[in-house]
Amino acid sequence: MNIAFYGSSLLSAYWNGAATYYRGILKELAGHGHAITFYEPDAFERQQHRDIDPPSYARSVVYEATPDACARVLDEAAAADIVVKASGVGVFDDELAEGVLDRARRDAVKVYWDVDAAATLEELRAAPDHPLRRRLGEFDLVLTYGGGPPVIAAYEAIGARKCIPIYNALDPATHHPVERDDRFAADLGFLANRLPDREARVEEFFLRAAELSPDRSFLLGGNGWTGKGMPANVRAVGHVGTADHNAFNCSPAAVLNVARDSMADVGFSPATRVFEAAGAAACLVTDAWEGIEQFLQPDTEVLVARDGQDVAEHLARLTPGRAEAIGKAALARVLAEHTYAHRGVEADRVLRQAVAARREMALA
Known part of the structure; x- marks a missing residue:
């Protein structure tokens, strides 16, 4: 089937944490016989x-971040059997959602694919007249990359x-164990862009842990941290390209995951970094959130921390x-249960069932 997918970016992970998710899912869907066109703005x-x-x-279409260019790529929605609007494109989100609903064929499946469900739901609850909330029921499916029962x-x-x-x-073809790299040597590594709804948790789980562990070295990668006050034992290296993610995960003694506020509150929302680290056979320390055992078993496949003190204690005991x-x-668990090949089977089944139901309705 032909899939038109309107998202943030397939080609760039720069300020775009969903990139690896898009790549993993869409590569597998293509393997199941779908022809995919991904539309992303130059923004x-x-x-x-x-x-x-x-x-x-996937066929990649990059369009100018202008209303006219947005309208032109939306015209192509009429040729697709499945039309997807992803959350968080960053420009023309409302126009893209409405365009997908208005320009798709009557028998096409219309999908809202949410890559930050907790944040989206918070926005929709606060605005009953939000354009997406008003028309949400016109989408055949809402797919999310996390959230579990609370988000459903x-x-x-x-x-x-x-x-x-x-x-x-x-x-596993992208994230896997590699040799250690001295550029990323540390006792604890943390890779994340600086975001307002995660900063307080980073201060607690990473920076406070560094303060409590002055004899240990901490490595911070990601955009936006310039000018942030940090303990002397924290080394910030700025943006780390995806080509270096395996080395970043394999080189420190352990790596840290810190969920954003909304994802931690909802639970059942493992970030892409969780699977990237596990795929590299890294020793992962994560902040606590409900549902983690669905993905990794605490104490044997992942270390779970309630606060910075816990992180510091994990490091002190870690051999x-x-x-x-x-x-x-962790690597064995994710290879057995949590690869994009597994997700691709699930996504293909869900989409094919939706297409069959939609075509049956169109013929009625």
Whole structure:
């Protein structure tokens, strides 16, 4: 089937944490026989920071971030069997959502694919007249990359016909163990862009842990941290391209995941970084959130921390042998249950069922 997908960016992970999710899911859907066109705006300097060439599994269309260009790419929605509007494109989000609904064929499946469901739901609850909330029931499906039962219930309570999580996962061809790299040597590494709804948690789980562990070294990667006050034992290295993610995950003794506020509150929302780290056989320390055992088992496949004190204590007790054992166990778990091949089977089944139902309705 032909899929038209309107998202933030497939070609660039720059200020675009959903990139690896898009790539993993869409590559697998292409393997199931779907022909995919991905439409992304030339915005936020993403095209100047591409980290992949246009892939073989999707036709890539980059359009100018102008109303006319947006309207032109929406015209192509009429040719698709499945039309997807992803959350968080960053420009013309309302116009894209309405355009998908208005310009898709009557028998086409219309999907809202939410890559930040907790934040989207918070926005929709605060604005009953929000354009997306007013027309949410016109989408055949809401797919999310996390959230579990709380997000399903919340979406269906505000009018979604059906909400199904298609979780983040591992692409083992992209994220895998590599040799340690001295550029990223540390006792604890943390890779994340600076965002307002995560900063307080970063201060607690990463910076406070550094303050409590003055004899240990901490490594911070990601955009936006320039000018942030940090303990002397924290080394900030700025943007880390996707080509270096494996080295970043494999080189420190352990790596940290810190959820954004809304994702931590909802639970069942493992970030892409969780699977990238596990895929590299890294010893992962994560902040606590409900549902983590659905993905990794605490104490044997991941270390869970309630606050910075817990992080510091994990580091103090961690031996090279235990770190290696946790990393290997995490890698085995995600390879067995949480690859994009697993997610692709699920997404293909969900979409084909929706297409069959929509065509049956169109013939009625």
